[in-house]
Amino acid sequence: MRPMLIGAPAIEPVSLTEAKSWLREDGADEDELIQTLIVAARMTLEAYTRRFFVTQSWRLTLDCWPKSVASNATLCIPFAPFRAATAIRVYDANDAAQTIEAQTYRAPAASEAGRIFFKASPAAPGRATDGIEIDFAVGYGALASDTPEPLRRAILLLVAHWREKRGDVSDDAPPKAVAQLALPFRRERLI
Template identity: 40%
Template structure:
């Protein structure tokens, strides 16, 4: 099962004005740098927590249906399943009817139960699941500890520009804030 990033968030969990206030930066000369650090910090926090923070589109591809048809998804939290396609031997997609799909976004990991779906004709990547993941489309939907972890990480990078040997991936404070949200790998 391979998750493929399709489309990123329209906004970041922490806005540029919020981050500048946190850093106590008044001028606009480093806005591009701070914006880039916010994006990078979001990606690091998503990686450490194994959670998508702001709504994003993803595609999951797999070779065949698991026994019983229950598909645990590698992306969390799940907002919606947009559709499922099964490719025949010629590579032509067949849509799985919505009535054949049961979704449980509240489980961890979230899962999909497929009934009466055709078997893929392609030996590799014959099933494609399109989905939306994240806490929501608004920064307000993101849990406060994860937003604070982003602020701490941006501040750390902003104040410590350059390589620092032997340092952890995330500062200990940011790691502690992401720990309760971490989900097990599949």
């Protein structure tokens, strides 16, 4: 199972204007730095919470169908919050992609756990590696305001911390408030 980002978020959960206001920054000299810190803070908090904040598109490639698909025709997508399955392709022995028709599966939108329910077990891939591609969307929504406010505040705190401590090596741990804001949204691993 290999995930690949195919469509990055169109916007960040915190705008440059919001971050500059939070930082009390009036000039444009550090706009590029602040924008970079916003992206880094979002990605760091997404990794910590195991959630995606703003809608983005991903592709999951599989060599073969997991046992869950063969036994109960259910595929779990380990990304949250799950928005939609946009395409499922199985490659045949001639290396041609065969798109699975959307009416042959159901993928409940806007669910915590991404689950795709097949009406019947899908065809096995005809090639040994990367024989299955599943495109899907994840995230709280397309707007910055769709991201829960505590996560937006955590991004601002992390941006402020990194901007203040840049170059300092001794005490570079983020403030506890960042983890406290993000902790209620953190998905724990079961495996």
